[in-house]
Amino acid sequence: MPQSCPTRAQLDSFQAGDLDEAALTAVASHVEICPNCQRSLETIIGDSADTVLAALLEEVEPSPFAAEPACRVAIERVAALAGSATFDSESSPTTIVLRGASTAVAEDQPLPLETIREYKLLAKIGEGGMGAVYKALHTKLDKVVALKVLPEGRMRDGGSVARFQREMKAVGRLDHPNIVRAMDAGEEAGTHFLVMEYVEGADLSQLAKNIGLLPVADACELIRQAAIGLQEAHEHGMVHRDIKPSNLILAKSPRKKSPPTLKILDLGLALLSEAMLPDQGLTSTGQMMGTIDYMAPEQGSDTHHVDIRADIYSLGATLYRLLTGWPPFSGEKFDTPVKKILALATLEPEAVQTRRADVPPPLAIIIHKMLAKDPANRYATPDELIEALSPFCQGSDLAALLERGTVGRSSAPSYSSDAPTHPQLSSGSADTAPTSPPPPPLGEGRGEGVRAVSAKRFPKLGLAGQGRKIPRSAAIASACGGAALALLLGVVFYLETLKGTIRIEIHDDQIRVALDEDSATFQGVNKKHKVRVEPGEHGLTITCGDLKFHTDKFVLTKGETVRLSVTYLAGKVEVVQNEVKPLRVQLQPSWDGWPKAAPAPAIAPFDAKQVRKHQEEWAEHLGVPVEYENSVGMKFVLIPPGEFLMGSTQAEVAAALVTAGKDLLPQEYIKSAFPQHKVILTQPIYVGVHEVTQGQYEQVMGKNPSHFSPLGAGKDAVAGKNTVSLPVETVSWNDAAEFCAKLSANEKLSPYYSRVGERVTRLEGTGYSLLKEAEWEFVCRAGTTTRFASGDKDEDLLRASWISNNSGRRTHAVGELERNPLGLYDTHGNVWE
Incomplete structure (x- = not known):
């Protein structure tokens, strides 16, 4: 073994998890690239597993847990790794069945007794580890109840009987409408039972x-x-x-x-x-x-x-x-x-x-x-x-x-x-989900082009990691x-590596592929390129001639292998992950070749005076006003094409995590802002200058679901106040899309969405829609580079935003505080966006 390899003692400690973090990382990094150490580690793990398995199978002194069925089944299941376990195709796909050890109860098993005291057993309706449940009739009261019986086999187990009696007393202490009520308990001829309400x-x-x-x-x-x-x-x-x-x-x-x-x-x-x-x-x-x-x-x-x-x-x-x-x-x-x-x-x-x-x-x-x-x-x-x-x-x-x-x-x-009726480590019971891939998320489409945009937004929650x-x-x-x-x-x-593996297969010799934009470039038709990288979010940059494309980010977990197939056909790039999941691919626009007759884009940083000039130039170029008001009183402002840095630096993320603590935004949500990257928006759009109000929403939808409304759960907080100008809230993404569709139809515009039940379909319309996340961040930052659009200090935030420090824990009328350089209000506060 080369001198740089870890010693056997170090590998033993690595396998046992006894190394400190620095040593663990060093040994793991070496093991990844050293076949000799990998074989040694496999031997150590095999020896360790065999030793533990043997120990588990030995007769030992009685343990306080020895009689516990779940503990016995778990130990048997480890022994089954040696070859005695099989998968039962007729049962749940996540059920391990130990052949010959089944304790299944036949469906037609007769009732153990016809009556227990004044209860006549009618039918078995369930069974669990501590007893079977029967539909029963209280013969004196002519009342249907649910009766739970401790299994006969456990009548000889004093511990189970004692615990069952404790259950009876515990449940008897509870009388609440949201808990199935216990009505009686007792023992009859050695049969212990608990009577509960029978609910339909x-x-x-x-x-x-x-x-x-x-x-x-x-x-x-x-x-x-x-x-x-x-x-x-x-x-x-x-x-x-x-x-x-x-x-x-x-x-x-x-x-x-x-x-x-x-x-x-x-x-x-x-x-x-x-x-x-x-x-x-x-x-x-x-x-x-x-x-x-x-x-x-x-x-x-x-x-x-x-x-x-x-x-x-x-x-x-x-x-x-x-x-x-x-x-x-x-x-x-x-x-x-x-x-x-x-x-x-x-x-x-x-x-x-x-x-x-x-x-x-x-x-x-x-x-x-x-x-x-x-x-x-x-x-x-x-x-x-x-x-x-x-x-x-x-x-x-x-x-x-x-x-x-x-x-x-x-x-x-x-x-x-x-x-379950056969020994298993229950992983789904009666509600195990099917094993086909999860359904795609609903209503994710958000379009491009010049359009009016509703101010009620629900951007994708980026729980990174x-x-x-x-x-x-x-x-x-x-x-x-x-x-x-x-x-x-x-x-x-x-056995897992500290890194993951990405395999890239290229099917066209015209294209070059880079991982995360700044890595080495891969070329070569029908070649399989392999790269080991750190776990986390990654994306591909694909170049073909003068065109550059970017895929959506995908997540690589530790030890995982992700396979990516890249194809270029008729000016379109297709990327498929693991042979089944298409990744979205977007063409990266460039200001090179920007039409000479078109005004210049608004490239951040810019201030209110500069962006106003951009807005006026684009309004003149398009023959539209900078600001306008629609049929329900919603005011909109023209947002020019532009460029900005989206996301946050690593230092900003670290500072935000310190500020957030444990009780505010989840840490993963903050981490999703990194890495910071350049975004170009090539189309002008109209954006609502403030959040949709309760009055506007009710005009279009005929209802007001808001918490802070005269009939809402938070009505006491707004008692005596006119809530018409308060922002609407307690609205789902689907509700917001339906609002856009109805407003578009009211104004004879082609709807951008169609909603049927809880499913939203994106249409090729030109009406109102919700903002893309990049569009939202562009208008929220409004060309600034400060911590907030209104400045770096907390007092700057209070001038422009209703937050916990100044809101009194309720919403306020839209448009009351300072607007940002683009002319938008409440982008940092009032209702969560």
């Missing part, structure tokens, strides 16, 4: 499957009501630990005119969050409790000591599922439990707006906070979440939602299983009950 309706898994993507307001209202129920549980010292769509049921009201109510199922499985006393001798039914798709990261290592913030994470994952059709880590990339566990510990979920474009950025940030890896970065209590979600629930109609989700179907409740790995020290589970999971994580993690 549909669980959220059923609703999502029957309806598809839920309307934003309905999804938020469902999660808000679930949070209300969890707040009640939290105040009684309880944590659910298995929140997921199938454990949340939208229940019909017994009163005909009352709306349905969201109820939490299976709170009886929750552990009390207060610490157990040593002499109680009780443990959970598995050190890791929860369904992987919706389980908080910290549950993978220690279920016993998680708090209510684990349930808040699960609510976030459920909301993500309702809005996008997919849990945060789903699809072919995460098609096994091990991949899901690894992603849960090491990856950031894909930003919700990349899967559904009409999710407002403030809501996307709420979801991002709910899904934070570190519990300290989530909402501390359900009450905090309730307050955050409330503005997005306006306009919800749960009665209509339940009708849509159950029409033509039975509305019997779904008391889903908390443990999706797919970014978390430092290894934060990712590896260490609790004894999670030992098997830690082994799985460790083996996979250590």
Whole structure:
């Protein structure tokens, strides 16, 4: 072995994760390029894995976790890596089946008893690790109930009986409309049971499957009501630990005119969050409790000591599922439990707006906070979440939602299983998403050309670093009950390189391809070029003669290989990622060849006097006014073509992160502003000088959804005030697109969008539209190079913006403060844009 290679001891420490950060990076960088060290490391890992597997298979002294089914299954699953595990094509694609170890219950299994005391069992409606659930009739009251029975096999287990009794007492303490109510409990001839209210309706898994993507307001209202129920549980010292769509049921009201109510199922499985006393001798039914798709990261290592913030994470994952059709880590990339566990510990979920474009950025940030890896970065209590979600629930109609989700179907409740009928590490249960690729985001198209632009904007939320790995020290589970999971994580993690690989295949000898613009150029038809680069966002620059094209950024994660195929045909470049996903390619414009008769573009930096000259010259050239007012009183100003630096420098991003702290914008959102890059806008456009007002929105749409309106949830904050001139808010991306389409139709313009339900289609129209992100940043910066368009200091910001320091935590009439050099108001404040 060459002298520069690490020693065997260093490789041992590298594999074990005992090196400091500098040594870890140095060894990893060397291992990437050294075949000898790679083989040595594989041998070390193999030896280590064999040793741990052997240790796991040895007989050991009884452990306090030894009787836990989930722990036994996890250890068996590690043993199955030696060749005893198979994938059952007839079950969930993420279910590992251990042949010969199935504990499946036949569908036609007879009822264990016909009656239990005064309850007549009618039918089994669900089964879980701590008992089966039956539809039953209270024979004296003639009332239908749900009855949960502890399995006979566990009657001999004193610990399970004791825990079941604790469940009864815990659930009996709760009487809340958002929690399925416990009505009775007891023991009959050795059979322990718990009686709960029987509710009619549909669980959220059923609703999502029957309806598809839920309307934003309905999804938020469902999660808000679930949070209300969890707040009640939290105040009684309880944590659910298995929140997921199938454990949340939208229940019909017994009163005909009352709306349905969201109820939490299976709170009886929750552990009390207060610490157990040593002499109680009780443990959970598995050190890791929860369904992987919706389980908080910290549950993978220690279920016993998680708090209510684990349930808040699960609510976030459920909301993500309702809005996008997919849990945060789903699809072919995460098609096994091990991949899901690894992603849960090491990856950031894909930003919700990349899967559904009409999710407002403030809501996307709420979801991002709910899904934070570190519990300290989530909402501390359900009450905090309730307050955050409330503005997005306006306009919800749960009665209509339940009708849509159950029409033509039975509305019997779904008391889903908390443990599948064969041993598995549950990664989807009743609500596992399909394995086909996620649907494309809705309504992403935003056009070019001279057009009037609505001032209500929802730019794409750039949560940079999706797919970014978390430092290894934060990712590896260490609790004894999670030992098997830690082994799985460790083996996979250590085999990954610190870099990723990009393979570029060029299909035309006319073109040259560069990665990230400043790297070496690749040429050669049908050659496969390979480059190792750091994880993160990357893009291609493609040159053909005098033409230069740029692709959208794509994300490369650590150890990943991305394959890019580049084709040039009839003046058009096509780039396909991993053989299936086209990357958007844009031609880079140049001021070379700019028409001599056209006025000069507005190249930043420029001041108000200079840009006014540009605006007047372009207005004269086009034969249009610099400013005009439309049919509903919206004022617009002409924005000339121009050039500016988009984004922020690394120093600016670092300063913003320090200022933001933990409770403001997510760090990834700030990081997405880097790197700074030049952008050229070649078309003049009209832009609204301020945000769309409540009065203007109501004229066009016939309704006012605003939080700060006379009928909104925030009406007390604006009591006695005329809200007509306040900006409209609580509007989704789809609502804004529909506003543009209706306004265009009212003014006999060709609509730019068409909306049907929750799907928006981009048309080849010339009417009103929403701004592209680059257009928005150009008009917001307005030629300035200062921290804000109004200056560098905080007091400069207050002169031009309504923010938390001066707004009184409410919106204000548009156009009251200073405008920027382009003539626009409230670009930094008032309503989030």
